Amino acid sequence: MTNEAVQPYQRIVRDVREKIISGQFTGGEKLPSTRDLATEHRVSPGTVQRALAELRSAGLIYSHQGSGSYVSELASNTDLDPTARAIKALETQVEKLAARLDRIENRLDD
Template identity: 70%
Template sequence: MSNEAVQPYQRIVQDVRDKIRSGQWTAGTKLPSTRELADEYGVAPGTVQRALAELRTAGLVYSHQGRGSFVTETASETTEDSTARALKRLEEQVADLSARLKKIEKGRSD
């Protein structure tokens, strides 16, 4: 997907996810303010609010009125779990494809 196809709020969501995944932002880290994020990304504050709402729904951040938004305790665990599940699925797909390839090669040798 090209950068033009990504909505501005999605870019913010992905950047926050990447910072959590990389360990740059850990549990309890305070995110920059809505105004700071809006300035950084060159977007309206409403766009930042939409990104934060999506991150809250995903369980990656929580917000306190007047205090800001913070990385949840489970955010890094959640991203690690999803990575582990994705790797497990890939391993299963590779095993399945290997079995299919063996059947095809066996059929050719007969």
């Protein structure tokens, strides 16, 4: 499935899930704020809230009103070995670089 076929909130869910799996976000760690995630993903705060709700229902994160959202301890204890985590982290970086390249190419085409 291409990025264009995925809803914006699903891209956020996938991004956060991959960061948890790769170890970039660890158990108990506070996630970036809704505003920061909205800015990073170029979406509205409501879209981020929808993504966070899905992550909560999947048991990957938990939230405290007024404090923020945090990575669940159980979510960060995956069965991936260090090599698999490293590969996943590299895949995430390649996806981000590809997306940045697409944005740059689109600006040059304008």
